Amino acid sequence: MGFHHFDMSKEENLKKLEIDSTLYETKLTSKYLNRKPVPIKDPRKLTAFIPGIIRKIHVREGMKIKPGDNLLVLEAMKMENIITSSIEGRVKKIYVKEGETIMRNHILIEIE
């Protein structure tokens, strides 16, 4: 874990930060440097919104699906979450197996 300690007496480690087209010389916090880019949601790529275990997979690769179709069951915090599709298409690839423990944002299913 990167903790920031600023030695204010030294002018080193000064970086540029742009605010309203102006570049300021300053030190950047580790929180700022480690900020994660916000992912742009692609409805064709379903990812886990919470870490958990894949309890059941209702679809196979190549299957046609409609909006609202049940795709799989993700168990997390003792709750079974039914993951459904928001779009129409065909299951291109399934990235998980039943019983598999996955982390948050793990890709589950890709639809084409």
Place this chain on the structure above:
Amino acid sequence: MSLAQKIFELFKKKEKIQTGGGQKALDKQASMGKMSARERIKTLLDPNSFHEYDLFVEHMCKDFDMDKKMLAADGVITGTGTIYGHPVGIFAQDFTVAGGSLGLMHARKITKIMDHAVKLGIPLIGINDSGGARIQEGVNSLAGYGEIFYRNTLASGVIPQISVILGPCAGGAVYSPALTDFVFVVDKISKMFITGPEVIKTVLGEEISMEDLGGARVQTEITGNAHFFSNSEVECFDQIKRLITFIPWNNNAKAKTFPPKSPKDNYKIVNIIPPISTKPYDIRNVIKALCDDSDFFEIQEGWAANIVIGFARLEGDTVGIVANQPMVMAGVLDVDSSDKAARFIRFCDAFNIPLITLVDLPGYLPGVDQEHAGVIRHGAKLLYSYSEATVPKITVILRKAYGGGYIAMCSRHLGADFVFAWPTAEIAVMGPEGAANIIFRNEIMNAPEPNEMRKLKVQEYTEKFANPYIAAANGHIDAVINPGETRDYLIHSLKISVNKSESRAKKKHGIPPF
């Protein structure tokens, strides 16, 4: 039995309970690098000032063979004492007694001393070192926590409440410190979290150590839950003692006045501020150049360092200082810095501490992460707390004061009593670069040499608007002052503000954007 025998009997009874969980448990506590609860109280308070109450309180649990167990003082020591002569109420959980676990009587001892502190109008210090709820007592233990939280809330803004985390403080237990005004943590000793590493591993499959999850550094640098970090318990107690000298006993009192002292000679404003407003400097040196004895007591130093908050004295009296820090993130306002300053402003307002605001910021931090983290809601807290505060509010604009940041940093428009600006101040809707790009967009785009034209227009804007005189012409600031005169202006403003009174519409309470 003779009186002497009775007194001896009392002595023996007290002696037995005062060994807490027994020598073996005390040795174990020492081997973890921790003082015992009694040693902590003794180290923190003035010598021989501690007076203990409820030593003979016993738990009433009958389940799980608990009726056969005597828990010394029910695992918590309570009483009153003094710090540099200032009275305080205090409790210290004793980890050597059933892991400092909280049962109903343990909690009742705490709530009793809390009630005392509120009635007497004296600060309360809570030393937390507890494994959590006493499971054997079931819902009674939860009742105990709830009764503490309720009192923390009612005491908020009435007496200063200080929490010291000197061991584990997990689960619901964290919410008592979270409701108090100042939280002190010690490296490698303090641990705070709602759900521990074990639960996180079982439920989420994520592995993390207790230290990385909720250790002292995490709480002072990442979460902002704690206000003061130290390397040892002794250092921690020194910080608490210092804090006590800056704050009043209660909301009807003023902090103690000390003999006035000049700032130290080696802090000179003219040597600190770079002439170019995009170059950084450490704002804390400016604070030290302004305050008595250059003695600045910073709060939450490690978290949201782009804003600096803390106590200092001007001509002997405590002031709360809020200042942008150009050295970190150019001093921008963001989610964390707004939270940090807003809460501090409310503390100062509740406890009659005048606010000094030093402004040098380019505005708000842009970014999707900030917007999605709720910079609107969090930023609003700063506006709210400044506007709400009725203590004397004095603002000095050092260099940049652009856009929403200018308004937020205790501008005249949010009720500042006095606003002063240095000749280096740039009070404008945004920096010259940004403004020129928008205002002269067409002229720049259509020019044969757009870059040359942009430079020209930026210069034109800078000369016309990047100064304090337009704001002064509109009466938004009261005086443009020589930086060297700042301390004089501050002291004079404070002196003439001692009887400041402001009436507001009657209400039960406001609804701050929590």
